[in-house]
Amino acid sequence: MNGQALGEMSLDARIRKMRSYLLYGGAAFIILGLWDGIKTGLYMYFHPAEALEEFYSGDQLQNYDESMYYTIMVVIILAFFLIFFTLRVYIGLKAVSVARGRNTKARVYVVLTVLYTIGTVYTGIDEILHPVVREAHEAHLINFIIETSSLLVMIIIIVSSVSLWKLDKQKAASQAQGG
Amino acid sequence: MTVQEDFHYYATYCAAYIAGYSHEESLRVAYAAQFVDCCTKTFINKVKGPKVAATTQLQTELADTKLDLAGLREITRIWASFHFLPGDLYAHIPRRPKVYMDEYRLICNPNGDLLVDTLRLAKGKGIEACGLAMHVLADTWAHRYFAGTPSFVINDAGEFYEIHRTLDGDEEKKIRFRHNPVAPDDLEKGIFTNSINNYTARSIMNLGHGRAGHLPDYSFAVYRYVPAWMNYEAVIKDNPVDYRNAFCQMIYAMKYLRGEHEKFEKERYDEENIASYSDRIDSILRKRQLSASEDWKAFGEELSGSKIPDFQVDMYVDEYLNAGETEKPSTFLGRFFTAAIAQKGMVSNRIYRSGNKRAGIVMDINTLENMNRRRLLMIANKTGKAGLDGKNKKNR
Numbered sequence: 001m002n003g004q005a006l007g008e009m010s011l012d013a014r015i016r017k018m019r020s021y022l023l024y025g026g027a028a029f030i031i032l033g034l035w036d037g038i039k040t041g042l043y044m045y046f047h048p049a050e051a052l053e054e055f056y057s058g059d060q061l062q063n064y065d066e067s068m069y070y071t072i073m074v075v076i077i078l079a080f081f082l083i084f085f086t087l088r089v090y091i092g093l094k095a096v097s098v099a100r101g102r103n104t105k106a107r108v109y110v111v112l113t114v115l116y117t118i119g120t121v122y123t124g125i126d127e128i129l130h131p132v133v134r135e136a137h138e139a140h141l142i143n144f145i146i147e148t149s150s151l152l153v154m155i156i157i158i159v160s161s162v163s164l165w166k167l168d169k170q171k172a173a174s175q176a177q178g179g
Numbered sequence: 180m181t182v183q184e185d186f187h188y189y190a191t192y193c194a195a196y197i198a199g200y201s202h203e204e205s206l207r208v209a210y211a212a213q214f215v216d217c218c219t220k221t222f223i224n225k226v227k228g229p230k231v232a233a234t235t236q237l238q239t240e241l242a243d244t245k246l247d248l249a250g251l252r253e254i255t256r257i258w259a260s261f262h263f264l265p266g267d268l269y270a271h272i273p274r275r276p277k278v279y280m281d282e283y284r285l286i287c288n289p290n291g292d293l294l295v296d297t298l299r300l301a302k303g304k305g306i307e308a309c310g311l312a313m314h315v316l317a318d319t320w321a322h323r324y325f326a327g328t329p330s331f332v333i334n335d336a337g338e339f340y341e342i343h344r345t346l347d348g349d350e351e352k353k354i355r356f357r358h359n360p361v362a363p364d365d366l367e368k369g370i371f372t373n374s375i376n377n378y379t380a381r382s383i384m385n386l387g388h389g390r391a392g393h394l395p396d397y398s399f400a401v402y403r404y405v406p407a408w409m410n411y412e413a414v415i416k417d418n419p420v421d422y423r424n425a426f427c428q429m430i431y432a433m434k435y436l437r438g439e440h441e442k443f444e445k446e447r448y449d450e451e452n453i454a455s456y457s458d459r460i461d462s463i464l465r466k467r468q469l470s471a472s473e474d475w476k477a478f479g480e481e482l483s484g485s486k487i488p489d490f491q492v493d494m495y496v497d498e499y500l501n502a503g504e505t506e507k508p509s510t511f512l513g514r515f516f517t518a519a520i521a522q523k524g525m526v527s528n529r530i531y532r533s534g535n536k537r538a539g540i541v542m543d544i545n546t547l548e549n550m551n552r553r554r555l556l557m558i559a560n561k562t563g564k565a566g567l568d569g570k571n572k573k574n575r
Contacts (some may be wrong), residue, residue, distance in 0.1 A: 009410065009411065009412070010412060012412075012413065013410065013411040013412045013413075014411070016338075016405060016411040017411045020411070
């Protein structure tokens with residue numbers, strides 16, 4: 001009675017739906033990237049000894065100047081964080097841009113998302129198979145939940161991007177036929 | 180957030196006159212119709228009337244209302260009863276939770292069962308009830324597809340495009356919104372004011388057609404947009420057609436209220452009586468302007484041959500204030516308040532009986548015996564409460 005589309009969605013509606021998923025997926029991907037930095041920063045701050053042990057192998061830590069090694073660790077981790085966060089921002093902004101109907105030919109961000117996903121899955125499996133025993137078990141659990149969410153967001157970006165390409169092609173074809 | 184004075188006052192006057200009311204009666208009908216947009220708690224406090232009879236809320240009153248359960252119910256009772264009459268309280272969509280369906284079922288649409296109930300309630304209750312019912316009827320067309328309750332999942336909307344119908348075909352132009360409530364809408368540039376985007380489920384920003392700004396209130400506007408409840412599909416709102424239907428249905432409804440028709444049937448429009456004015460009415464409806472008051476006024480004055488005074492919100496205040504306690508219900512405002520309380524009670528009760536507690540647990544005072552009903556109204560007049568919220572157990 002209210003015009004609700006109960007049956008098959010129209011092409012335009014499906015395009016809008018995929019754009020909506022891509023828009024929120026892109027934004028979420030950037031925000032979840034901040035989590036990486038926050039989690040690592042908090043871990044290094046509250047558990048410096050554990051962090052140092054994890055970062056360096058046990059042998060390297062004998063007869064060392066702790067503060068110097070700590071500083072080097074922080075700088076390296078910060079550098080990696082900046083690289084990966086920049087990557088996330090690039091992917092996220094491209095996804096948002098495509099969702100808004102601009103830059104519809106962009107493809108690189110999807111390839112990068114696929115690679116990021118593979119990396120995340122590999123890291124996750126590695127952590128499951130070779131768990132590192134840490135003091136902060138609850139932090140580990142929270143991290144797992146958020147990483148899983150991040151993985152889901154990556155899948156959403158990939159699936160909705162591919163769907164959008166197909167739907168846009170369909171629309172162009174139907175417009176060409178109609179025209 | 181209302182259909183404007185041009186339609187509720189002047190156009191209703193024209194419809195009333197065409198339906199057979201005299202000039203003076205048509206003025207009273209039109210006044211009552213427009214007054215639904217003015218009868219706030221602030222106004223009622225000024226005249227020391229029953230606060231439960233409020234038919235609208237000022238922005239400041241809304242800002243003061245808490246968005247807890249009681250506040251939400253109060254907002255829903257007012258807006259759903261007078262400005263966003265639900266079209267189908269028993270609508271069904273598969274695989275949706277109850278909390279969503281409670282909001283979905285409040286979507287306003289014309290020709291619903293509640294409209295029939297509204298008119299039946301107004302029959303035999305005087306000019307004021309007639310005017311109030313006409314406001315409700317007109318709003319079912321203007322405000323269709325929005326709900327009279329704060330709801331992000333229903334009332335949010337996006338992708339507005341105005342459709343300009345030309346000889347070469349339809350031309351779509353994207354509508355730009357801004358959040359400046361002071362600046363008038365710019366029709367030339369297609370810039371309109373709407374409420375701020377707020378993702379909170381029950382924010383006031385998501386009440387009624389706030390997200391569409393005044394677009395539903397412009398009779399000339401034809402636009403396409405995507406309502407949140409429509410599953411990504413777009414809907415085309417053709418205001419000239421809807422407003423014409425509203426006008427013709429008002430004439431038919433008023434003839435029913437005058438006793439010329441035995442019953443009120445949905446989807447009936449009195450096109451016959453406007454046949455000779457059809458082009459004139461269409462030209463008023465389609466003229467691109469912020470307010471069509473002057474045009475409707477001119478049309479009305481031509482119809483009746485009499486001057487239509489400008490709407491004055493305080494017109495009947497002195498009559499009410501100067502009346503004794505027992506005479507107040509017989510004054511214009513007194514009868515309006517009675518009609519408003521009856522309408523609010525009826526609609527809120529129907530919503531409750533459909534299994535939806537969004538308007539609260541409300542008894543229908545119209546089913547009470549006359550004696551109890553009069554007692555409740557007298558209590559309402561004194562205390563501002565009528566036990567409509569089911570709390571006044573003493574009067575059950």
